[in-house]
Amino acid sequence: xxxxxxxxxxxxxxxxxxxxxxxxxxxxxxxxxxxxxxxxxxxxxxxxxxxxxxxxxxxxxxxxxxxxxxxxxxxxxxxxxxxxxxxxxxxxxxxxxxxxxxxxxxxx
Numbered sequence: 001x002x003x004x005x006x007x008x009x010x011x012x013x014x015x016x017x018x019x020x021x022x023x024x025x026x027x028x029x030x031x032x033x034x035x036x037x038x039x040x041x042x043x044x045x046x047x048x049x050x051x052x053x054x055x056x057x058x059x060x061x062x063x064x065x066x067x068x069x070x071x072x073x074x075x076x077x078x079x080x081x082x083x084x085x086x087x088x089x090x091x092x093x094x095x096x097x098x099x100x101x102x103x104x105x106x107x108x
Contacts, residue, residue, distance in 0.1 A: 046104040047080065054094035054101045061095075079103070 046052070051059045062079045070087040077083050079092055080103075091100045 043105045052101060052104060054097060054099055056094070056097050056099065058094050058096040060092060060101050066092075080105070 050063050051061050054060055065076050067074050068082040071085040073084045075083040079089050081088050091102050094101055
């Protein structure tokens with residue numbers, strides 16, 4: 001009788017031993033999903049802005065007249081996509097200090 005209780009306790013211990021690892025992995029997956037969802041929401045909301053800021057703090061317009069580097073046309077509209085070829089912009093230059101500004105909706 002004592003041996004079966006001991007065997008049962010060892011079996012229960014063997015089942016419960018890896019549970020801290022499962023809890024740690026579960027927390028990691030949950031926190032990673034929360035981070036990705038938050039960053040996706042923040043990037044999605046930045047699409048609705050009419051201007052962004054460069055590193056020096058100057059306003060850079062996102063809506064206006066732009067020159068597409070891919071198809072070499074000028075178009076009036078949003079910096080998100082060229083109206084002619086559909087190519088997306090990854091960065092733009094500040095009109096004041098001429099530095100490159102990475103677009104916040106690009107996730108890179």
